[in-house]
Each structure stands twice: as structure tokens, then as C-alpha cells.
Amino acid sequence: xxxxxxxxxxxxxxxxxxxxxxxxxxxxxxxxxxxxxxxxxxxxxxxxxxxxxxxxxxxxxxxxxxxxxxxxxxxxxxxxxxxxxxxxxxxxxxxxxxxxxxxxxxxxxxxxxxxxxxxxxxxxxxxxxxxxxxxxxxxxxxxxxxxxxxxxxxxxxxxxxxxxxxxxxxxxxxxxxxxxxxxxxxxxxxxxxxxxxxxxxxxxxxxxxxxxxxxxxxxxxxxxxxxxxxxxxxxxxxxxxxxxxxxxxxxxxxxxxxxxxxxxxxxxxxxxxxxxxxxxxxxxxxxxxxxxxxxxxxxxxxxxxxxxxxxxxxxxxxxxxxxxxxxxxxxxxxxxxxxxxxxxxxxxxxxxxxxxxxxxxxxxxxxxxxxxxxxxxxxxxxxxxxxxxxxxxxxxxxxxxxxxxxxxxxxxxxxxxxxxxxxxxxxxxxxxxxxxxxxxxxxxxxxxxxxxxxxxxxxxxxxxxxxxxxxxxxxxxxxxxxxxxxxxxxxxxxxxxxxxxxxxxxxxxxxxxxxxxxxxxxxxxxxxxxxxxxxxxxxxxx
Amino acid sequence: xxxxxxxxxxxxxxxxxxxxxxxxxxxxxxxxxxxxxxxxxxxxxxxxxxxxxxxxxxxxxxxxxxxxxxxxxxxxxxxxxxxxxxxxxxxxxxxxxxxxxxxxxxxxxxxxxxxxxxxxxxxxxxxxxxxxxxxxxxxxxxxxxxxxxxxxxxxxxxxxxxxxxxxxxxxxxxxxxxxxxxxxxxxxxxxxxxxxxxxxxxxxxxxxxxxxxxxxxxxxxxxxxxxxxxxxxxxxxxxxxxxxxxxxxxxxxxxxxxxxxxxxxxxxxxxxxxxxxxxxxxxxxxxxxxxxxxxxxxxxxxxxxxxxxxxxxxxxxxxxxxxxxxxxxxxxxxxxxxxxxxxxxxxxxxxxxxxxxxxxxxxxxxxxxxxxxxxxxxxxxxxxxxxxxxxxxxxxxxxxxxxxxxxxxxxxxxx
Numbered sequence: 039x040x041x042x043x044x045x046x047x048x049x050x051x052x053x054x055x056x057x058x059x060x061x062x063x064x065x066x067x068x069x070x071x072x073x074x075x076x077x078x079x080x081x082x083x084x085x086x087x088x089x090x091x092x093x094x095x096x097x098x099x100x101x102x103x104x105x106x107x108x109x110x111x112x113x114x115x116x117x118x119x120x121x122x123x124x125x126x127x128x129x130x131x132x133x134x135x136x137x138x139x140x141x142x143x144x145x146x147x148x149x150x151x152x153x154x155x156x157x158x159x160x161x162x163x164x165x166x167x168x169x170x171x172x173x174x175x176x177x178x179x180x181x182x183x184x185x186x187x188x189x190x191x192x193x194x195x196x197x198x199x200x201x202x203x204x205x206x207x208x209x210x211x212x213x214x215x216x217x218x219x220x221x222x223x224x225x226x227x228x229x230x231x232x233x234x235x236x237x238x239x240x241x242x243x244x245x246x247x248x249x250x251x252x253x254x255x256x257x258x259x260x261x262x263x264x265x266x267x268x269x270x271x272x273x274x275x276x277x278x279x280x281x282x283x284x285x286x287x288x289x290x291x292x293x294x295x296x297x298x299x300x301x302x303x304x305x306x307x308x309x310x311x312x313x314x315x316x317x318x319x320x321x322x323x324x325x326x327x328x329x330x331x332x333x334x335x336x337x338x339x340x341x342x343x344x345x346x347x348x349x350x351x352x353x354x355x356x357x358x359x360x361x362x363x364x365x366x367x368x369x370x371x372x373x374x375x376x377x378x379x380x381x382x383x384x385x386x387x388x389x390x391x392x393x394x395x396x397x398x399x400x401x402x403x404x405x406x407x408x409x410x411x412x413x414x415x416x417x418x419x420x421x422x423x424x425x426x427x428x429x430x431x432x433x434x435x436x437x438x439x440x441x442x443x444x445x446x447x448x449x450x451x452x453x454x455x456x457x458x459x460x461x462x463x464x465x466x467x468x469x470x471x472x473x474x475x476x477x478x479x480x481x482x483x484x485x486x487x488x489x490x491x492x493x494x495x496x497x498x499x500x501x502x503x504x505x506x507x508x509x510x511x512x513x514x515x516x517x518x519x520x521x522x523x524x525x526x527x528x529x530x531x532x533x534x535x536x537x538x539x540x541x542x543x544x545x546x547x548x549x550x551x552x553x554x555x556x557x558x559x560x561x562x563x564x565x566x567x568x569x570x571x572x573x574x575x576x577x578x579x580x
Numbered sequence: 581x582x583x584x585x586x587x588x589x590x591x592x593x594x595x596x597x598x599x600x601x602x603x604x605x606x607x608x609x610x611x612x613x614x615x616x617x618x619x620x621x622x623x624x625x626x627x628x629x630x631x632x633x634x635x636x637x638x639x640x641x642x643x644x645x646x647x648x649x650x651x652x653x654x655x656x657x658x659x660x661x662x663x664x665x666x667x668x669x670x671x672x673x674x675x676x677x678x679x680x681x682x683x684x685x686x687x688x689x690x691x692x693x694x695x696x697x698x699x700x701x702x703x704x705x706x707x708x709x710x711x712x713x714x715x716x717x718x719x720x721x722x723x724x725x726x727x728x729x730x731x732x733x734x735x736x737x738x739x740x741x742x743x744x745x746x747x748x749x750x751x752x753x754x755x756x757x758x759x760x761x762x763x764x765x766x767x768x769x770x771x772x773x774x775x776x777x778x779x780x781x782x783x784x785x786x787x788x789x790x791x792x793x794x795x796x797x798x799x800x801x802x803x804x805x806x807x808x809x810x811x812x813x814x815x816x817x818x819x820x821x822x823x824x825x826x827x828x829x830x831x832x833x834x835x836x837x838x839x840x841x842x843x844x845x846x847x848x849x850x851x852x853x854x855x856x857x858x859x860x861x862x863x864x865x866x867x868x869x870x871x872x873x874x875x876x877x878x879x880x881x882x883x884x885x886x887x888x889x890x891x892x893x894x895x896x897x898x899x900x901x902x903x904x905x906x907x908x909x910x911x912x913x914x915x916x917x918x919x920x921x922x923x924x925x926x927x928x929x930x931x932x933x934x935x936x937x938x939x940x941x942x943x944x945x946x947x948x949x950x951x952x953x954x955x956x957x958x959x960x961x962x963x964x965x966x967x968x969x970x971x972x973x974x975x976x977x978x979x980x981x982x983x984x985x986x987x988x989x990x991x992x993x994x995x
Contacts, residue, residue, distance in 0.1 A: 039620075039646045039647065039648060039649060039652050039659065039662035039663060039665070039666050040646070040647045040649065040666075041618075041644055041645075041646055041647075041666045041669060041670060042623075042626050042644060042645045042646075042647050043640060043641055043643075043644040043645075044626070044630055044641070045623060045626045045627055045630065047623075048623065048624070048627040048631075049622065049623040049624040049627060051624075052624075052627065071600065071686045071718070071719035071720045072596040072597075072598055072599075072600060072719045072720075072723065073598075073599055073600025073601075073602065073603075073624075073628055073686070073718075073719030074624060074628075074719065075595075075596070075597050075598065075599075075947060076599055076600075076603075076627075076628045076631055076632055076947070077627075077631075078597070078946075078947030078948075079631065079632075079945070079946040079947045080631060082946065082947055082948070082949065082950040082951060083946050083949075083950065086950055087950060087951070088950055088951055088953070088954025089951055089954065090947065090948065090951045094595060095595050096595070097594075097595050097596045098720065099720050099721070100689065100718075100720040100721045102720075103690070103720070114595070117928075121928060132624055133621075133622035133623070133624050133686070133687050134622075134624075134686035134687050134690055134719075134720065137653070137687060137690045137691060138690060161650075162622060162623065162624065163622065163648060163649055163650045163652075163653060164649070164650050166623065410640065538756075538759075541755070541756045541759075568760075568763070569850070572760075572851075572854060572974050573850075573854065575854075575974070576854035576855075576857055576858055576974075576977075579857075579858050579861065579977055
């Protein structure tokens, strides 16, 4: 039994939902009580999805437990197949159903349905969301490909001469970090070296697409949290090679291209071009027009430009999922010249890699899923920038430290309307902006020192970030009577009226106060009471 | 305006798209800042509460989950020892806590972990500093707001007995709303007014044969019965939503203490007029528009009454997770006779009805709102109605505005 106040990862069946929701033609029947339907809102609210996740919940109740909950599973399976007509059905259970042992997968398998049924066994009391996503993706791919597994020892036939090499991008999923845009960026990157993307999965794939996975020459494990077990299995059973470098950052993108090139026998030297430098970045038809445009990144030049001098040795703390923590550590140190003062992950599956990386940076790794431990570590390390999840963003806010979000768990603002990949050359541009903007700009640090004594100066104000300083003048309704602020003579607030005013949210309190006083003045009211406040509210509502 | 004909009632059985009772913790812990809510459950429970509340802004919340592990499932004796250890850890960390609620969940109910017993055992250890109370918020037994019902029911045996005449207002409202309504009660000169749940968890109201219960929330079925069992008498009233609802609610309380309506009315006049004016502004926008309410918080029936009676909306279907006729009597009497009421849910079939009815506004949960918007329907997400101050005269306009906003937004946008 562990005391948990907040959790980085949901239960494993939420991971399974992420796979089902990523795909077309897949439906998930989940044996679960009614409260578990909360998980739908993760997708419809955070990602603003315009469709319900393809999940049917049995929503059994206490009164069903004595009766036939197994029959509820069968009814749900039958109804879901009829109503949604999926090409493949995932069947599983959440924590509570695991305890009543109805074995929904076996029940569904016995129903003689005309589509593949994938029985998901995701231990809810020992595993978490990312594990659940990876296991579901693996079981689904395995279930759909098992009749294609070649005999042991079969050698893959070489690519026919002249044929364009084909790869699969595995791992991007719903509720992942910037997956939609990363896929686009990686497709562009591969397009430049003449490599064709065959299957992207699970995001946007159908079961029919998954069946085409073995047709490609190579798998790219884009998000190990979701795709590692699948990639390992395909390597083992289908002898499909796998590229495992994740192309986040300038250095990693270069490594990625070289690894792909080596695996496919493709020359990538042209794609490893230097970045845009200085004035050559002006718009010109040669640079920006037509299909011969070659992508490139501004990060290297921006990082070397003198304005960035102030970034040197900025102390940065990183806490994220394994993939993004490792990538961020490399970028922060080698590409932006920061100093790493903390590195950690909530993901036990990546603990080994993160430990090894921390050692190379001379740091004690932080492997925990307790955000209070993370908060304490951040507070102790006193960094100037925090790179983390939404939780670290809140921690950093409390500690008044600039922060950028680099990893799941995400919130609605991590699904931006604009194009914002993390991977490839454009991803590096996005990362430069996202990490550097929360910091006080170089020149502004000096200006704030100069103007600190001015009465307009508000502590904590950062002009380019639109963050006002803390508000306070209205917050002490202690006085017995209090003169009005709008300069009306003979006007005062009763204690009860002020107390009422104190209950109004601070960001509109000033306005409510001014309105009430103006209203009282026009009505000739001398003592402003709670009644006056509501009279005024009603008056201005008209 | 009563109805003689019975309303059409659909009883639905199928997938229910509602939260479980654990969700009530989100407002209960704010109501009682000296209480902590410890869910004994799974990672799903922890994830549910943080997702439903969208909470990541707290420093350290006054709720948490003791997440059951495989070892706890293997042996219940160990689970009890583990629970004692977690509670000790928690109370050491949070010395300001005076009441600890152990909240049962689906898994704890299924493995029959006896939290009542655990609460007694722990109370013996920690009283007088901390009282430990238990209730179930599990999804196999409760929906959404029933969590508050169970939490308050668990407090009923702890209430001191008293035969003094008093008015006991039951149900969580925003402090500001409560203050407004109590000012009115004081003006009327009603006897002692008490509150459940109290703002401080240790300030428990007393109860006895001369206690009259006035419900401020429509979902307190079990609490009502438990208070009745202690001799208290229920005041039949609609709920204080809208100007008419608030008036009827206050008048019912006054009548229960023998005050004549004509003596009460002058005290309400000013607030009624303000509220009426505020609602009138939105009535223009809502009049004649159709609304379909999906089951969610149990507030659906009183809201439907308000939307119909004070905003002139046409009710297409009013869904409710369950129907308690005792608590809803005064509300049902005021619904138009042709109203279709549905109890329980079969979400796929209900969505088919929504699609064929094409209402001007759908009131639904967060999981369904964007998908329905994507199909071209305007929605009002219902959870906001639970978290916003909506009761009383001064909030009547705000309440109407919540429903007018999605429609007004559509008029503004040219996309």
C-alpha cells in the first residue's frame, strides 16, 4: 500500500485506451465499473478529440456482482462488435474487474466472432500506463502477425535493386508528447534521404496497416515507451532491424540519419548539412521556394550567437519520461551550454538508461514517481530552469522558477494548434524557443536591475511573458470601515460589505469594487454593504 | 402548476458515462479544510480524482490514495497493517488534520476490506486529536454526487443529540452563497440555523426530534434517511436554483416554523427583483430553445425545472442517474406533463436519441462534450454546475448565463 497524492502515470488499461484511441478500426471492451469512464475525458478534453474513444465499458455495479457479470461482458462485446464494426477487438479489464476474475478475453474468444480478438492481461496492481500501452501494442501486433511469422532461420530477402527503402515508424500514440507533429517531421527527414515511410503505428493505423509491418526494410522505434517490446519482437521473429536513436536535438537527429543510412545502405551525407547562419536566413526564393528546399535548423546558430551568451552555465533540472529526459540532457548540455543540476525520470522501465546518463553528467539520478520527492530535489538544487512534465511546471511555478514542458503527462496546452514538433531539425527550433523564452532575456536582466526603484515596477514582472507580479492591495478586509477608492466623498464600506468583497476572485475584485462605489455614489449610498454590492452587480449585469 | 399526468419515464440499463462517488472529494475537501480524504483504492482511483478535478495546482492536496498493491490483495491482515502504517505516515505529515475520512473504492469493496472497522480502530488510537470516519465512494455503489451523500451519512451517527428547535441545512454550497442565504434566514428570525457539512469538520451540528432538515442539494438520499432515523423532519421543498426555486425553498423553511408567507415575502422582495432582472436578460436568449440533459450529478431535474420555468426552455429529455421520488417530489410537480424523464443510462442509445432530437443545447459530461460539439451540437458541460456557485437569488443570473454562454458563443463566432 503506497500513499499517493498525485500520479505521473495512470493505470495500465489507460495505456491500452491510448493504443485503441490512436487507431482506426479497433474497439476496446473494458470490463470496469462506471467511474472508470472518466478516462474518456483525457482524450476528449486534453486532446480536444471530436470522437469518443472507441471504448465500451461494461459498467457493472455492486448488485451485479452476485449475479452474472460474465454475461455483461458478452453482451457488451456483442453490442460493440455490432454497433462499431471493428476490424479487431481488444478485450480487457480494469483494476476492479481483475479481482472478480471473469476473464473477459477468454469469454470473448469463445463467442465465435468473425474478427481477431486480442485478450489483454494488464496487471493493474503492479503495472502502469506506459507499460500498458506497450503491452497492448505488442499483443495487438503479435495477434495480427502471428500467421506471418517466418520459420526460424529464414533469411530476409534483400531489397530488390532500385527499390526505394521502406521503414515503419512505431510508437507515436494518443496522449503522447507532440507525436502528431513529430511524425510529420520524421517523414520529411526520411523523405530527404529517399526513404519511404510505410506504416506509422499505432497513431492513425488500422489493423490492416499493422499486417503490412513486415513489408518494410526497417523499424524505427520512435517512442520506446510504447514501441520497444514490439520492435524487439519484430527483430526476433521477423529479423527486422531497428533504429533506436530518437531524433530529438541536433546531435541526435544527425546520429539518427546516420543510423538509418547505415542500416539501409543509403548515403545521408547531404542531409547532414550545416545549419542556417546569420544573414543567409533572409527570405529568398532559392532558400524557401519550391521543392528543392532543404530543411535545416536555426538552433546551432542561435545558440552560438552572442545574445545567447547569457545562457552559458544556466542551471537546469530535468525530470521526464525516459526518452525525453535523456534527449533533453544531451541538448541542454551539448547544444545550449546549460549546466545540468538534476536528471530523473518517473518511468521505472527507463531507470537503467537514466542512471547511466546521470553518471556521465556527474549527477545522482532521481528515479521516483512521488512528485513531492521531485519538488524537494528541485528546491534543493535551486535551478534556473526546470524541464519537466506538467507537474514540474506547477512545482516550478510555486518555486518561481522558469519552466518548459518536455514530456507526458500532458495537459491541454501541450497539444498546440500550431506545428510544434520536438524531433528533427524543426523540432530543434521549437525546443530552442520553448526552453529559452521562459528565461529572463539577456538584456532584460539588466533593465530590471536599473528600474527596480520605480513605482511602476512590479516584482516578478517579465514584460515578454505577460506575467504581472502578485496582486495584493485589495486583499486585507480587516478595517472596520474603509474609505472608498474611487474618490467619492462621504463613502465607506461596512465590515460585512468588505468581507463580501474579499470573497470575489482577486482578478475581478478591483473592478467590482470600483463599480460598486460608482453605483453607490449615483444612488447616494454612504455606507456600502453586501446588499449594495449585489445591487451594483445586478445593475451592471443589465 | 402541478401535473396530473405521470411523466414519461424511461428506465435505462447499459453503459453509464458518469463519474463515481470519489469525485465528490473534490468539493468536500475544500468545504472542510481541516479534513483529509484518504481513498483506499487503486491507481485508477488516484488518476480519476486528479483527472476529474484537473488538479495539479495544489502544493499538497488534502486528499490522496492509499494504492493497493499485490501484497495487500494476498492477505487482508497485511492490508490492515499497511493501512495503519499509511495513516500514521499521513497524520505525522499533516498535524493540522482533525478528521480523516477513509474512503472505500471499488477494489476495497470487492476484496471486502472493512474500513468501518479500520476507522474505529484508528479513531481509538488518534482521538481526541483526529477522528477517523469511513464511507464508500466506490463506483459499483455510487455515482458522482452520491459520494457526498455517503460522506454526510457517515457523519450522522457522530452528531450530538439535542431537542432544541433548529433548522439544519444539508448539502455543500459555496461559502459565499451560504452566507447570502443565512443572512435571509436571520432576517426572518428563524431559530438556530445549522449546517451539514460544517466548515470545520469538528463543528458538528446537533440533531433531534425538533430538527427540521432543509436540503440544499438534491442528491442526499441516504443522509436524509439517516437524519430522519434520528428524529429529524424533512421539509419538502424544491431546491434553491433560480428565483422561484430559492423563494419556494425559503418559504418552505419558514412555513415549517409557522411563519406566514406574507410576512416572509417583504424580506425577499429586493433579492427577488435583482435575481429576476438578471435572469430576464438570459431568458431572451434561452426562450424557446430546446435542451437535452444527460444523467450526471442528480442536479438535472431541478435544473430542468429552472430552465423550463424561468428561462422558457423546452425540455427534450431529462436524464438522472437515479430517481428518488421523496427528494424530487416538489421538483417533479413543477415539470411540464409531457417531459420525458430517463433514469439510469445506456449511453449509446441515449446519444442516438440526442442525434435524432438535435437539441439546441446538450448538458453532458466532459467525455461527451467535444464529440457532440464536433457533430454540430452546442453543449454545456455539467461538472461546472457542481463546482460553481449557482444557488440562491444572487446567483440565479449566473446560472442562466452558464446555459446561455455556449449559445452566445456560437453567435459570436464566424468560422
